[in-house]
Amino acid sequence: MPNTRSARKRVRIAERNRLRNKMYKTRIKTAIRRLEEALSGGDDDAIRAALRRALSAIDRAAVRGAIHRNTAARKKSRLMQRLKKLGRAS
Incomplete structure (x- = not known):
């Protein structure tokens, strides 16, 4: 357990x-x-919308510092590789 006031505050901040x-x-x-x-559904419009949301969520997490920017780049790259492999890259 933290002993000082500042340590207790750091615990609260770290949890938040x-x-x-x-x-x-x-x-x-x-x-x-x-x-x-x-x-798996195959609807191109649904794929485009889902891709846009996924890339946005990844970018947002990287900007906020929840994940490292290289991790974000790797995740986005792998998603795009899978789309390209299926011939659905847009």
Whole structure:
């Protein structure tokens, strides 16, 4: 347990930040899952919309510091590779 006032405050801040980062990471996972569902469905409009949401969620998390920018770039690159492999890149 923290002993000083400042240490107690840091614990509160760290918990708040952890929850915020968790929210961004969860949004990324959900967006990617929805993109995969759209890919299996085959509707091009749904795929484009899901891709836009996924890329936006990844970029937003990177800007906020929830994930590293290289991690964001890697995730986006892998998504685009999968789309290209299926011949659905737009």
